[in-house]
Amino acid sequence: MPPEPVMSREAVSAFLDEVFPQIHHGGPGPVVEAVGPLSATMRLPYHERHLRPGGTISGPAMMGLADVALYVAVLASLGPVPLAVTTNLSFNFMxxxxxxxxxxxxxxxxxxxxxAVGEVLIRSEGEDDLVCHATGTYAIPPR
Structure with a gap:
């Protein structure tokens, strides 16, 4: 059985707001929906700033969502580790x-x-089909 989270959804959200106040600059930023054992669910609210030519949500917007989702899963599992950093991300746009x-x-x-190694499944709200599958690795600094 995976360990229970050491940070709640509310605690992770407050931590993100404290160390990344710019995350909501220019429109709504990612929202922590839930944390669980070795997991996190994030929402990226729809906003026109995320669109690219052709009217679709851009790859960089999905990349940002995947990156922060992995970071939140790490935070929820270990506690506030502000200097955990992404070392690898790979994306398949479906x-x-x-x-x-x-x-x-x-x-x-x-x-x-x-x-920490993980994956992120990204879907449009209300749909079952994946729009993106990401894998990533985070380096965790010594405590």
């Missing part, structure tokens, strides 16, 4: 997302002393 909120479900597959 289909054009709808013009609505995106939901990113992160799951840590390995949580070690120095590295």
């Amino acid at each position: 289909r054009k997302p709808a013009r609505r909120d995106l939901i990113g479900e992160a799951r840590l597959m390995k949580l070690g002393r120095q590295l």
Whole structure:
């Protein structure tokens, strides 16, 4: 059984607001929907600033959602570790997302002393089909 989170959804949200106040600059930023054992669910509210030519949500917006979802899963599992950093991200864009909120479900597959490895499944709100699958690694600083 994976360990229960050490930070609540509210605590992670407050921590993000404190250390990344710019996350909401220019419009709504990602929202922590839930945290669980080695997992986090994030919402990226739909906003026109995330669109690219052709009217689809941009790849960089989905990349940002995946990155922060993995970070939140790490924070919820370990506690406030502001200097945990992304060391690798890989993306497979599966289909054009709808013009609505995106939901990113992160799951840590390995949580070690120095590295966390996980995946993020991104869907348009209300749809079952994936719009993006991401994998990533975070380096965890010594405590």
